[in-house]
């Protein structure tokens with residue numbers, strides 16, 4: 001039985017439905033990351049789990065028991081807010097101990113718990129300061145400390161790293177991961193950051209306009225996106241999506257992409273499970289930038305490398321790799337080549353498409369085929 | 370200050386800004402002197418003997434300063450038929466203003482807290498009505514207020530005045546605190562709820578300790594208004610229980626032959642000192658509080 005179960009959850013503000021039937025389960029010790037565009041209802045979902053928002057329909061269960069009618073303080077959850085929400089009038093130590101104090105934990109025990117949390121987060125030297133005297137990263141740690149001392153059944157994080165600069169984000173991300181591995185806590189985590197989602201999650205849920213698009217492991221979400229939205233949303237640079245048509249080729253069914261002065265013929269990717277792709281059917285070919293390389297960089301274990309010659313539009317060196325942009329099927333297509341690849345804008349070069357890693361989508365429904 | 374000036378200077382035409390500054394400060398100085406003049410006259414008069422007042426210049430400093438008028442005003446001057454000075458009335462005012470300010474500020478804070486952080490259906494209407502209370506002229510509530518005080522058995526006394534001032538001040542204090550708490554992050558309240566704090570625990574432990582500036586603003590505002598009030602005082606508390614302002618009026622109006630300007634002025638100074646004191650002690654916060662509100666909007 002799953003540890004956290006969200007069943008048919010709906011949330012309406014006045015007449016507006018913000019969450020439209022959410023079903024998610026999370027096992028004990030799991031790390032669920034909620035991603036989605038701004039305003040899709042991530043924070044609202046987190047707030048309903050915390051009990052800060054009532055729900056209109058559905059149920060939230062923890063260890064098999066419904067908690068949706070419990071007061072936030074009775075749910076045994078801890079939440080880290082985007083703004084950290086540290087009490088400005090209290091010291092760091094008082095902030096961390098506040099929840100314990102409210103629960104009537106004796107002073108000696110409280111102090112021990114604070115010391116323990118401070119040691120884990122390395123904020124022992126800050127305990128006597130006020131939040132206004134801390135840096136962003138230190139505040140973030142105090143906010144985590146406040147959640148940690150509680151030792152709750154579930155941790156909720158609402159974009160805890162979004163206020164930090166890039167370097168600190170990476171450090172804190174690693175720290176959160178380490179913390180999760182050390183404590184085996186059950187965590188629900190909201191983020192906008194692709195990399196945070198991919199590195200931290202044991203499970204990712206992609207939301208759009210209050211509906212779940214896909215729930216799965218980071219690998220599944222990245223390599224087997226359920227529809228065009230997930231394919232486009234996850235990954236940076238985004239997956240290349242090109243319009244194509246199914247056609248009968250010489251001894252095989254192929255897909256054809258139009259291009260200036262002709263067309264490209266490619267085999268049907270092996271990932272396609274749907275059968276009966278009729279001739280003339282419109283499809284969308286999805287292929288990630290790293291599956292398009294130069295000839296030398298092509299994956300040698302792949303059985304379906306196709307070489308396509310095309311003119312280079314733009315070359316974007318990105319340090320470890322170089323992104324090469326060309327135009328195919330009326331769309332910009334990005335390829336990921338080694339940093340030392342010898343390509344110049346305007347040149348015609350061969351691109352190696354790894355069709356093993358390619359996907360097909362139905363343009364009408366958006367679903368993967 | 371210097372850094373501010375040096376930054377601002379290049380913006381305006383050179384030379385013109387200096388002249389402008391002199392003009393601005395000159396005008397400000399003039400107005401300040403003009404406003405301080407009555408206070409100056411009051412103070413010097415209160416230290417003069419009657420003879421000196423009669424013969425001398427109003428603006429002149431006392432030749433032979435005496436605190437006799439102050440002593441007389443405090444303990445001996447005649448108000449109506451009794452000649453025990455204004456000290457009794459001074460304490461009446463204190464007994465009125467302290468609870469009235471404390472209660473109205475406290476209730477205003479609670480109202481502001483509920484109206485921003487524990488919203489209920491119709492909270493806008495309730496706030497609108499409370500705002501409306503700020504615009505009701507004093508005079509129009511006199512008769513209904515008198516009737517209510519009569520029914521409560523609080524007519525003619527300090528407790529009645531406290532009630533009147535609390536009720537009348539509530540609109541203002543609620544307005545102040547509501548606007549201040551509007552900008553107070555709601556996430557703190559949510560965090561505290563998750564931490565297990567209840568309605569009053571959140572209020573005492575988190576909201577109030579962060580309300581310093583607005584409390585100061587409210588206290589100054591309420592203190593000045595209530596201390597200086599004459600209308601309610603003269604309507605609902607006469608004779609022995611009258612507040613300072615009413616007694617001062619009676620003192621000046623009581624004529625026993627010679628008009629003792631020096632005693633009148635000393636008594637007026639007694640009436641003015643508490644508000645002056647509150648301004649001096651808390652004035653810095655007053656300005657800061659107003660600014661904080663303006664920036665947070």
Ligand SMILES: Nc1ncnc2c1ncn2[C@@H]1O[C@H](COP(=O)(O)OP(=O)(O)OP(=O)(O)O)[C@@H](O)[C@H]1O
Nearest residue numbers: 013016018036037038039040041042043044045192
């Ligand atoms: N109290 C409320 N009343 C009405 N609508 C609300 C309320 N709270 C949130 N909403 C609406 O619900 C939708 C989802 O909001 P939510 O804060 O959950 O988005 P989010 O996914 O967390 O976005 P972001 O990534 O920007 O934080 C938004 O369209 C928002 O306008």
Ligand SMILES: [Mg+2]
Nearest residue numbers: 042043044158
């Ligand atoms: Mg959000």
